[in-house]
Amino acid sequence: MSTEPDEAATELAPGAHVAVLRKERGWSQAKLARKALVSVSLLSKIEIGDRALTPVVAASVGQAMGISMAEVMGKPFVRRGERRSLDALRSALRDYDLPGSAPVLEDKLSADLCTAEEYRKRVDVARLLVVLPQLLRDATAHAHQENTPEAWMVLAETYSIVYWIAARHRWMDMAELAVTRQRWATEQQPNPLGSAVAARDRAGTYLNFGDIERGLTVVDRAICAAQQSLSGTDRDIAMGILNLRGMTLAGRLKDKREARREAERHIRSALAASQGMPRELEAYGLTVGPQNTFAHRFATLIDLGKPRDALALTEDIPTAMAGMPPTRVAPTHINAARAQLDIGDRDGALTNLTLAWDIAPQMARIHPMGREVFRVLGSLHQRSNARLLRLSKLSGIRL
Structure with missing residues (x-):
């Protein structure tokens, strides 16, 4: 097999990558905006770095171009x-x-x-x-x-x-x-619990492709199967991991009314499953419990366009996520940075983004939203900033 790098790989942040994909097709911003059902103003702000490319918009852009949301976000080298x-x-x-x-x-x-x-x-x-x-x-x-x-x-x-x-x-x-x-x-x-874990991961592929409805179908079918075949702690674990995936998917539905309804349904079920867990439980490498439920709920509220509601869940993310592995803590700080960026708190966003880099630098390097939030912060800051310069070197994204 060839060891040549993937031609689709890019070191560009997702919003900047959208502009490259659009120009490769010879499309104007107006044409892409029309096909993706977004405003030209929003698309323009995303391309120049004044607004972050959200997963929902990335999925719409991908559908317009005939590619997956993951391809819109860009593969790291x-x-x-x-x-x-x-x-x-x-x-x-x-x-x-x-x-x-x-x-x-x-x-x-x-x-x-x-x-x-x-x-x-x-x-x-x-x-x-x-x-x-x-x-x-x-x-x-x-x-x-x-x-x-x-x-x-x-x-x-x-x-x-x-x-x-x-x-x-x-x-x-x-x-x-x-x-x-x-x-x-x-x-x-x-192995019914193993089947639930496999369904959770399968639904994740639909999430990355931006095919939210089918991902939710996979989750709901797996929930029904787990309810029939599992009991006790195994049932709670299955309900937890599946509803966490379900709330993430639901938060990215295009119809915001349906998104809120479906997300709340999965949030309630995930909270119910975690209530009997005094601590986080692990199953086949996955973590489920009150803290992971908080992290997913936090991210889902942001996807639903409710950054203030998300930030109101806690004023102290390090304490809320104490003891959780970096694979969960770093993305939570990235999500907090995104929420703070949405409400205009640039310094808070930069602080959380810096924490994510310090906790898990390899994840931050390839995390599309982490790179996107940094790009927007670099675009919006009008003065030199030592923390931005440091992250620029680490990320490979020029200011």
Whole structure:
């Protein structure tokens, strides 16, 4: 497989990338605005950096251009040292039914999976990409050799990690393949909770493509299945992770009245599921509980155009997210920066964006909204700012 970088990759922030995509097609701003059902004024502000490109608008632009929302946001460049690992991961994905013959030690496999999960939690993308190819091959061989529910779920969890890293980079072909393999693994031996996790990740691919309605259908079907097949803590975990995904999807529906109604439905269900959890619980690498419910509710309110309501949920994000992994804390600070930008609090937005970079720099580098908020802050600030200059060097986005 070629190790050449993806031609669709870009270091541009999403709003600036929209302008490039539009000009490649020879379209005027008026033509794109008309096709995407947005105002020319809004599109112009997004392209020059006076307004942030939101997921809802990105999905509309993608539909107008015939591409996915992920493609509108732009794929980050694969660094030279990462290309070999990426090729190895794609090769391991292809060989899902071609397990190696060498025996795999269960203790080593368990330890390697824990290492990969720790890299994911810390958002150490570089190290995660290095260990994933061999982990996937070992998990594949172990599942075929043992053919137990536990072995197949180790493989399914590994595929979930592959989905996570692919979705973060907007490698949507890999993300779709990973969730397909994940579901296949859960079906080899009955595991209702594993099926709920797989459905949650599958719905995530619809989220990244901007196909919100179908993503919600996947979630609702999985909720019905989990209600029928699970009980106790497993049922609470399934209801939690599925309704968290549901509220995120609902917040991005174009019809804002329907978005509010559907989001509230999933928020209520997620809150109900987390009420019996005194702390965050983990299942197959995912976290569910009061804090993660707060983080998702916070983000959903912002997507619904209610930044003040989101910020009113807490005045102290570090305390609200204490003990949560960087993979959840950093995006919450990015969302807070977006909300503060929406209400005109530029200094607060810059503070939260800086915190996100300090907590998880590798995530901030590839996070589309993090890059977009920084671009808008750089455009709006009329004077030199040391923190902006520092983030400019880290992000690779020029002021």
